[in-house]
Amino acid sequence: MDDTNLAIAVTGLHKSFGRTRALDGLDLTVTQGEIHGFLGPNGSGKTTTIRVLLGLLKADAGTATLLGGDPWTDVASLHRRLAYVPGDVNLWPNLSGGEVIDLLGRLRGGLDTRRREQLIERFDLDPRKKGRTYSKGNRQKVAIIAALASNVELLLLDEPTAGLDPLMEATFRRTIEEEREQGRTVLLSSHILAEVEALCDRVSIIRGGKTVETGTLAELRHLTRTSITAELAGPADGLHTMADVHDLHVEGSRVRFDVETHSLDAALRQLTAIGVRSLVSQPPTLEELFLRHYTEETARANGKATTS
Amino acid sequence: MTALAGTGELVRLALRRDRVTLPLWLAVLGLMPALVANAYAGLYPTEALRAPLTAMVGSNPALAVLLGPAYDLSTPGGFTAWRVLGFLSVVTALLVIFTVTQNTRAEEETARHELLVSGVVGRHAPLTAAVVVATAAAAGAGLLATAALLAVGLPMPGSLAFGAALAGVGWVFTGIAAITAQLVAFGRTANGIATGVLGASFLLRGLGDASPRASWLSWLSPIGWAQQLRPFAQERWWVLALPVAATVLTLAVGYLLLAHRDAGAGILPQRLGRASAPPSLHSAFALAWRLHRGPLAGWTVGAALAGTAFGAVAIGVGDLITENPAMREIFRRMVDSTLVIEAFLAQIARMFGMVAAFYGVQAALRAHGEEVVTRVEPLLATTVTRWRFAASHLVFALAGTAVVLAAAGLAAGIAHGLRAGDVAGYAGRMLAATQVQLPAIWLVVGVAAALFGLVPRRISAAWAAAAGFVLLALLGPALNLDPLLVDVSPFSHVSQLPVADLAIAPLAWLTLIAVALLAVGLVAFRRRDIA
Incomplete structure (x- = not known):
């Protein structure tokens, strides 16, 4: 610049x-x-x-x-x-x-x-x-x-x-x-x-x-995670080994997880490989973005307070 | 009593905020009488020196106007009551006025107050807490004075009366401040009105004490009541009923007004201002003028009134004094002259100089006040430099004092000149006698400016410096203090016109030190962070 x-x-x-x-x-x-x-x-x-x-x-x-x-x-x-x-x-x-x-x-x-x-x-x-x-x-x-x-x-x-x-x-x-x-x-x-x-x-x-x-x-949105909820055609293989997938919940054929936005592409490819019956994707709101930064701060401050 | 909920908490909060200054005030108030009583034996060691004091001083309206009526100066207690009771009454009144205003109206101006009253604090709690703290402080000052007087061996009834007189004045002004805090929306204005009442009280009793035909005037003044109680001179205990009744009455009015106004508002209505600024309001100095003109006008009018009153009684300074060697001695200590009327004029010029120093401090501290309430921030975000901002307030501290002193000097000179048949001559001489005080005042302002630049958190030390210098110069000789110590006060170096010759060198030195202090303050202010 x-x-x-x-x-x-x-x-x-x-x-x-x-x-x-x-x-x-x-x-x-x-x-x-x-x-x-x-x-x-x-x-x-x-x-x-x-x-x-x-x-x-x-x-x-x-x-x-x-x-x-x-x-x-x-x-x-x-x-x-x-x-x-x-x-x-x-x-x-x-x-x-x-x-x-x-x-x-x-x-x-x-x-x-x-x-x-x-x-x-x-x-x-x-x-x-x-x-x-x-x-x-x-x-x-x-x-x-x-x-x-x-x-x-x-x-x-x-x-x-x-x-x-x-x-x-x-x-x-x-x-x-x-x-x-x-x-x-x-x-x-x-x-x-x-x-x-x-x-x-x-x-x-x-x-x-x-x-x-x-x-x-x-x-900034790009730096955060997108929430995915999907009904799959088969067992949810391979998802839990992906580095950028977090909070993975599997209930039968239904999966729910968050994925770093830059790995969204890879995660979706994995899902389509298994077969997708339905899919809901939720982009991060600005609010979540800030809350993540704000609460990390509080968590860090609290951690400091207890260790010092 | 839900209206009083939280009073205890607020009392504790007020005491915590004043934990340094309050004990200091009380120590000065409590110890000063005992120190003077102790010095009495040294000043007047023999009965022969003591016996004529009362008659001599009692016939001197000049001293009566400054200090009060002399009932019995042949004992250390009687002398002490005459010498310091009026003065300490003023100090006690100032203490309670500032205490009440600070904890009520000044607090209400800030957002802190809303934070407090939105909690479990009743409607009457802030005023009640302020009244509790102020009346307790006044009672504490009285008790300390009594205890200290007893400790130096003075009799019980007189010591008790002295303490009660002091506390009584404090209580009455607590009530007066409780009223002024409701009348107007600003702590500064509330303080101004209450100190105006105090000034009038001092003046009324001064005039009443000086002129036998108008002695009823003294009975209109709370300070007069303190002196009429006559500590150490056949105490008249019934006089105590006056301050007690006045306290109850003023407090009742204060609470009544409180019940009839909204939070944050005053009883006197706020007028609407203009929709746009006049063309003259275009600089930092123009803004400072708007902020300073009210207080400056108040001080100037007050100074002119006081000057008129003192000038009018100057001619009555008794012939007795010139015949009396001991009296001459007292005057010589103060002014190095036997020309008694001129000595009296010199003495009041000096007193005006000391009082005006407090205006100087008040005006100088306005710069800091603006900073504390964050009004300086938007100003400094414009093209106004720090130097200009500080200078815009200091110019009132430096030149405003000259205006106040000129009003006092001219009024006193004209009032005396009319009776003495030489208006132009005395007006000129009194103008000179008051203006010559300026270098000493500037030094005090310099101390305030240096504190503002270097240690803004300790800026209230400027008041302490002013009060300390005044006390040293005023009571140092009466306390037989080491002259070197008395010389610390800038007021000790001012030529006592019109009796003494003008000595330029000390004034030049005072001015030089003042300039140095101002420079230090301004340079430090330009370098430091803004609060």
């Missing part, structure tokens, strides 16, 4: 807070113009990564390049080209939502007033209310509108829809689709899988401060 095409290039990022290791060699590559899903269990280092990219934290080791610059040293010039929505938005109590949107836009170097009005209407926000009187969802909307009404190249969104109702979430998706058409790059940290599935070109899954998977959703 050509480096000048990269909006974000992070390699081997390390960051510790005291004895807690938040990032442990994290890699992240986001190309210009893509919407990149950033996934991982709570505490896996997503927010820490974004805060390093914003120059709020100094990494202990590794390199991070943002829009061709160094996020720690080129703060002002880089921040003119990006907008950020934090996961937990806190507004100034004596400023109205409208004032916050304008202020943050101006501090970023300008704001598209027509887009601002459009977004305020679309997200159904009363911009005259003061910071403290907004609900969590409405505070989130203020931050989203402030970020999206700016003419920037890169959007860093840290769980932006946490606290939004389903209607507003749909509005958010529609708006991000428009951003994609404008050619903007988006790094979207999210727990809402449907949102990721609908929006993201590529995703990175991290856990324990490390990147465990990166790729398009199709590529």
Whole structure:
């Protein structure tokens, strides 16, 4: 991949807070113009990564390049080209939502007033209310509108829809689709899988401060297992010796097993050799994909806790 | 009582959060009276020196306005009550105000509160827990003071009255803070209103104590009640009924207001703001101005009122004092001059400098406050640099104090000038006398900035530094402390205008140290992680 095409290039990022290791060699590559899903269990280092990219934290080791610059040293010039929505938005109590949107836009170097009005209407926000009187969802909307009404190249969104109702979430998706058409790059940290599935070109899954998977959703699906249930014409020979077949259950002529997606072809050939009466194949859902990564993390953490 | 469910847990939580600061406050409050009582014998070793003190000081409205009425200064107890009771009452009141607000309104502003009340915590539990902790802290301060006074050999009734007076002030302000915490939606505003009531209490009793015709004013002030109890001077125990009644009344009002408002909301309505920002709101400094203008206006108005009050009574500083060698001695210790009125003016200019230092710390700490509530993050994600962000708040700590001091100095100068027939002259001299305090305040602000950059978790040490410097300069001479120790305080190096000549060198040094501390703080802040 050509480096000048990269909006974000992070390699081997390390960051510790005291004895807690938040990032442990994290890699992240986001190309210009893509919407990149950033996934991982709570505490896996997503927010820490974004805060390093914003120059709020100094990494202990590794390199991070943002829009061709160094996020720690080129703060002002880089921040003119990006907008950020934090996961937990806190507004100034004596400023109205409208004032916050304008202020943050101006501090970023300008704001598209027509887009601002459009977004305020679309997200159904009363911009005259003061910071403290907004609900969590409405505070989130203020931050989203402030970020999206700016003419920037890169959007860093840290769980932006946490606290939004389903209607507003749909509005958010529609708006991000428009951003994609404008050619903007988006790094979207999210727990809402449907949102990721609908929006993201590529995703990175991290856990324990490390990147465990990166790729398009199709590529990631490829890495997982497909469930097969079949009625066979003869005895289920040869299946249990195949390396990529897991959880094989045989009840008479009926077999049930999971197979790594890249060995699906071989497994099916084996089945047709025996003779197939009926077959149900279930492709992996995104949910299963994530759950596998998330639960492996929990299992590993639990294992650690008991052995240490 | 389901409304009180969980109170015990919240009390424990509050005590845990304050496990370091609360004992420190209590130690200062409890030990200070005993230290002063102990120093009395050294300051006034003979009966001949002690006997005329009461008459002399009692006829001096300048001292009355600062410290309170002098009932009987011929004993260590009576002297101690006169010298420190008013001052320690203010400290006790501040302690309980901060405690109540921190555990009620300030907590309610955070998401933590919802987490707590959604558990098994009753509607009245947070306020009750805060009231329990604050009243217990006030009682603890009183008990410690009583015990320490008894330990240095003072009589029982007076020691008890002193402790009760201190606790009484704490209880009344617990009730007042319980009300202000319900009135407005922000802890900062609630603290501001409650400290405003405290300032008014101090001023009312000062005016009442200084002018015999208006002595009823002292009876409007909880601090006045503490002094009217007359510890060590034929205690008037019935006066204790006043703080007790006021506490019950204010607490009742507080609970009544609590029952009539929604969680997170105040009783005073929130107005709608503007739909879009005015063109002026376009920079970090413009934002800082929006955040600082309210407190700055409050401090400036308060300073002008206090300046007017003190300036108005300055002319009444008695002729008796100039004839009395022992009194001259006290004043000489403080201001190196026998020009008593000017010495008094110098003394109040100094006091304004010390009080303004707390505004400086408050303004400087706002930068850290913004960081803690994660409002700095979206700001630093724009083109605002860390330097600009920190500077936008520090400029109010540095220049805002100049404004507050100018208001106090001009008001005092004009008020005194009107009575002395030289408005322009005194206005100018008092302006100079207050502005000359700035380098010392800047040094305190520098300490706050350095802490902010280097050890943000320990930033509250800035308050301790400010209070420590003030205490050293204020009580050091009365405690006969080693001059070297008193010199640690920057306030000990400020020229006492208008009586003394202006010494530039110490001010230049103070400014230089302040600049160095600010630089350290800013450089460290640029290098550290944002919380």
